[in-house]
Amino acid sequence: MSTEATKTEVGSYFISNYPPYSQWTGDALPSIQQAFANPPRKQIGPTGDLIDTPLGLYLHIPFCRKRCKFCYFKVFTQMNAEEIERYVSALTKEIELVSQQPVMGGRPFRFVYFGGGTPSFLSVKQLQSLFDRLHKSISWDQAEEVTFECEPGTLSESKVHALRELGVTRLSLGVESFSDAILEENGRAHLSKEIHRAWEWIVAAGFPNVNIDLISGMVGETWENWRENVRKTLELSPESVTIYQMELPFNTVYSKDLLQTQQAAPVADWQTKRDWVQFAFEEFQKHGYQVSSAYTVIKDPNKVSFSYRDNLWKGSDLLATGIASFGHVSGVHYQNVPEWNQYLGALLDENRLPIGRAFVPTREQSLIREMILQLKRGYLDVEYFKVKYETDIADHWKSEWEAYEQEGYVSLKRDAAGACHRIEMSMQGLLRVDGLLTAFFEPQFRGVRYT
Ligand SMILES: C[S@@+](CC[C@H](N)C(=O)[O-])C[C@H]1O[C@@H](n2cnc3c(N)ncnc32)[C@H](O)[C@@H]1O
Numbered sequence: 001m002s003t004e005a006t007k008t009e010v011g012s013y014f015i016s017n018y019p020p021y022s023q024w025t026g027d028a029l030p031s032i033q034q035a036f037a038n039p040p041r042k043q044i045g046p047t048g049d050l051i052d053t054p055l056g057l058y059l060h061i062p063f064c065r066k067r068c069k070f071c072y073f074k075v076f077t078q079m080n081a082e083e084i085e086r087y088v089s090a091l092t093k094e095i096e097l098v099s100q101q102p103v104m105g106g107r108p109f110r111f112v113y114f115g116g117g118t119p120s121f122l123s124v125k126q127l128q129s130l131f132d133r134l135h136k137s138i139s140w141d142q143a144e145e146v147t148f149e150c151e152p153g154t155l156s157e158s159k160v161h162a163l164r165e166l167g168v169t170r171l172s173l174g175v176e177s178f179s180d181a182i183l184e185e186n187g188r189a190h191l192s193k194e195i196h197r198a199w200e201w202i203v204a205a206g207f208p209n210v211n212i213d214l215i216s217g218m219v220g221e222t223w224e225n226w227r228e229n230v231r232k233t234l235e236l237s238p239e240s241v242t243i244y245q246m247e248l249p250f251n252t253v254y255s256k257d258l259l260q261t262q263q264a265a266p267v268a269d270w271q272t273k274r275d276w277v278q279f280a281f282e283e284f285q286k287h288g289y290q291v292s293s294a295y296t297v298i299k300d301p302n303k304v305s306f307s308y309r310d311n312l313w314k315g316s317d318l319l320a321t322g323i324a325s326f327g328h329v330s331g332v333h334y335q336n337v338p339e340w341n342q343y344l345g346a347l348l349d350e351n352r353l354p355i356g357r358a359f360v361p362t363r364e365q366s367l368i369r370e371m372i373l374q375l376k377r378g379y380l381d382v383e384y385f386k387v388k389y390e391t392d393i394a395d396h397w398k399s400e401w402e403a404y405e406q407e408g409y410v411s412l413k414r415d416a417a418g419a420c421h422r423i424e425m426s427m428q429g430l431l432r433v434d435g436l437l438t439a440f441f442e443p444q445f446r447g448v449r450y451t
C-alpha cells in the first residue's frame with residue numbers, strides 16, 4: 001500500500017472533512033435549507049441514548065496584513081475600513097439570521113471560534129462593535145471555549161486586554177518561526193521582535209489557554225534553526241503548541257510559482273518534516289507536555305482541553321459564518337459562497353443566508369468522517385463506533401488495519417477473546433496520519449481533487 005510521496009509536491013495533504021470538498025454541490029442546497037428549517041437532529045451518545053448534539057460557532061475574518069506565500073486560506077489584504085465595516089455588518093446579519101433558525105433548537109454554543117485570515121486584524125473599535133452587535137442576537141456565556149486567532153504583528157497591548165475582556169478564553173498565536181530570515185522569505189508580515197512584544201501582553205492578560213502555531217518545513221528551514229524554534233517556544237511555555245507540516249495546496253503563491261517554473265518545491269521533503277515534528281514532540285514531552293493529536297502538544301490535559309477540535313471530531317454541529325466558511329448541521333455539510341460580492345449581496349441586499357454548496361453524507365460517510373478525524377487524535381475506541389454506528393470498525397476495515405499494522409503505523413489492541421477494542425497509532429503512524437486516511441475513502445472519492 002503506497003501511503004506517501006517523498007517530495008513536497010503541489011496538492012492538498014491535510015484532511016479536515018469527508019467526503020472531499022470538491023464533491024459538494026449546489027444540488028444539495030434544499031437539504032441544508034431543510035436542515036436549518038427543522039429542529040436539530042439528536043445524536044447517539046456514549047451509552048446509546050439519544051442526546052442533544054453539541055453546537056459550535058465558527059466566524060471567519062478574512063483579512064490579513066499580507067498574504068503569506070504558503071497560505072491557502074481565503075484572505076484579502078487590500079481592504080479599506082469601509083469595506084471591512086461592510087463585511088462586519090454582513091457577518092452580523094448572518095449571525096442574526098442563523099440565530100433565528102429552528103436548527104438552533106435553544107441549544108447554547110458549546111464553543112466559539114474566530115478564525116481566518118486574521119481575526120486580530122480588526123481594530124479594538126471594530127472588535128468591540130462586532131461583539132456588541134453579535135450579542136444582540138446570540139450569547140456564548142455558556143461556551144466552554146472562545147478561541148481567537150492572532151497574528152503577532154497585529155496585536156497591541158490594548159487589543160490583547162480588550163480580547164480578554166470580551167471573553168476570549170483561548171488565544172492562538174501564529175508564530176510559525178522565530179527566525180526573521182525565514183519569516184521574511186515566507187512572506188510573513190511579522191518579525192520575531194513582534195512575537196516577544198505581544199507575548200508579554202498576552203501573559204499579563206491571563207488567558208486560560210494560549211496556543212502557539214509553528215510550521216515544520218517553512219522555506220529555508222534547517223535542523224539548527226528548527227531546534228531554536230523548539231527551544232524558544234519552550235521558553236515561552238504556552239499551554240499548547242500546534243505544529244503543522246508545510247503543505248502546498250494549489251492556491252498558494254509558492255504553488256503557483258512552482259507550477260509555472262516546473263521546479264522542485266523548495267520545501268523540505270516529508271520525511272524531514274516528520275523528523276522535525278518528532279524531535280519537537282520529544283522535546284516537549286521531556287518538559288512535561290503530552291501529545292494530544294498528530295499536530296498538538298498540551299502542557300496540562302487536566303487544565304486545558306481543545307473543545308472546538310474534540311467536539312468537531314465527534315460529529316458536533318458547527319454553524320459556520322463568514323465568507324467561504326465550512327459547516328455541518330443535522331448531518332448535512334455546507335459551505336458559504338467564496339466570492340466577496342456574492343457573500344455581501346446575499347446578506348445585505350437579499351437578507352438571506354449565503355450558502356453556496358452542500359453535501360448530504362450517507363451514514364457510512366458520516367462514520368468514515370468521524371473515524372478519520374478521530375484517528376488524528378492517535379487512537380480509536382472500537383466500542384464508540386459500535387454504539388454510534390453499529391459497525392465494528394476493526395472488522396469493517398480489517399485489511400487496511402492489518403496492512404498498517406504490518407507497516408508499524410498502528411497496533412490493534414485485543415481482549416482475551418481476541419476481539420480488537422482499541423486501535424492505537426504509533427508515533428510513525430501519527431506523523432503521517434493524513435497520508436494514511438485516503439485508504440478509508442470510498443473508491444469514488446479516492447482519485448478526486450480534495451478541495
Ligand atoms: C489562519 S492562520 C492563523 C492566524 C493568522 N492568520 C496567522 O497566520 O498568524 C492558521 C494557521 O495555518 C497554518 N498554515 C497556513 N498555511 C499553511 C500551509 N500551507 N501548510 C501548513 N500550515 C499552514 C499556519 O500555522 C497558521 O498559523
Ligand code: SF4
Pocket residue numbers: 063064065066067068071072073075116117118151174
Ligand atoms: S497564514 Fe495567516 S497571516 Fe498568513 S495569509 Fe494565511 S491567514 Fe493570513
